[in-house]
Amino acid sequence: MKSHRPVIGILGAGKLGTVLAQLFIKANYPVYIAGSGDATKIALSIKILTPGAIAVSASEAIAQADVILLALPLSKYKTLPAKLLKGKLVVDAMNYWWEVDGNMPELKSTTSSEMVQAYLKGARVVKALSHMGYHNVFDDNRPHDSLDRKAIAIAGDNSADTALVSKLVDDIGFDPVTIGRLSAGKFLEPGNPMFGASVTASDIHNLLPSILE
Numbered sequence: 001m002k003s004h005r006p007v008i009g010i011l012g013a014g015k016l017g018t019v020l021a022q023l024f025i026k027a028n029y030p031v032y033i034a035g036s037g038d039a040t041k042i043a044l045s046i047k048i049l050t051p052g053a054i055a056v057s058a059s060e061a062i063a064q065a066d067v068i069l070l071a072l073p074l075s076k077y078k079t080l081p082a083k084l085l086k087g088k089l090v091v092d093a094m095n096y097w098w099e100v101d102g103n104m105p106e107l108k109s110t111t112s113s114e115m116v117q118a119y120l121k122g123a124r125v126v127k128a129l130s131h132m133g134y135h136n137v138f139d140d141n142r143p144h145d146s147l148d149r150k151a152i153a154i155a156g157d158n159s160a161d162t163a164l165v166s167k168l169v170d171d172i173g174f175d176p177v178t179i180g181r182l183s184a185g186k187f188l189e190p191g192n193p194m195f196g197a198s199v200t201a202s203d204i205h206n207l208l209p210s211i212l213e
């Protein structure tokens, strides 16, 4: 039977991208995944690490997918094909990490996801899947009714988009917690208590009392 789940395109076939691919495949989503270059460069590792996911080029992943997940180094964001991403829902899981990204002076005046949104003008960017380490994403996902299920925070400007991302987060094994508009993504960035957190939904409320009741 044809799947009615949105098609997931993952840009970045590294630590986070491959773990997310595994979880979406497990949740019966079609998954296309791309690295920075030709699909043949990642084909073998994808076959071994994420059976079921299809290794493609970035442009093919974007063409096939309903929802694009960004799992590449933040400093590479301008290598993304902004024109192809027009009209797409884009989930930004990227963080600024000095050791990897070097100096990014543009971040002095904005949050990283707002910077990405400004570059991807025609896309709708939601920040999610960014604050939890990939090993926790791998280990801590749980079925819906599990006790002590961990949560993923989501920030976005459009309620229909954050609702869809919430469904994706739920389907891969985490309680979704929408924390506000895209600008609220600053509370998830490195240097904040939420960064690196693998905690429950009520813990997220406790960590972000100024924006969540």
Ligand SMILES: NC(=O)c1ccc[n+]([C@@H]2O[C@H](COP(=O)([O-])OP(=O)(O)OC[C@H]3O[C@@H](n4cnc5c(N)ncnc54)[C@H](OP(=O)(O)O)[C@@H]3O)[C@@H](O)[C@H]2O)c1
Pocket (backbone or CB within 6 Å): 011, 012, 013, 014, 015, 016, 017, 034, 035, 036, 037, 058, 070, 071, 072, 073, 074, 076, 079, 080, 093, 094, 095, 096, 097, 129, 130, 131, 132, 133, 134, 135
């Ligand atoms: N690691 C974590 O625990 C974790 C958790 C949450 C969020 N994040 C964030 O997720 C992002 C990825 O982290 P990571 O640890 O997975 O990094 P990683 O293991 O270094 O993987 C990065 C991947 O991005 C690819 N890439 C670079 N430019 C690309 C482009 N234009 N299109 C498609 N793919 C491209 C790289 O391909 P090549 O090898 O061909 O260059 C590589 O496959 C970072 O922004 C990080 O802050 C990481």
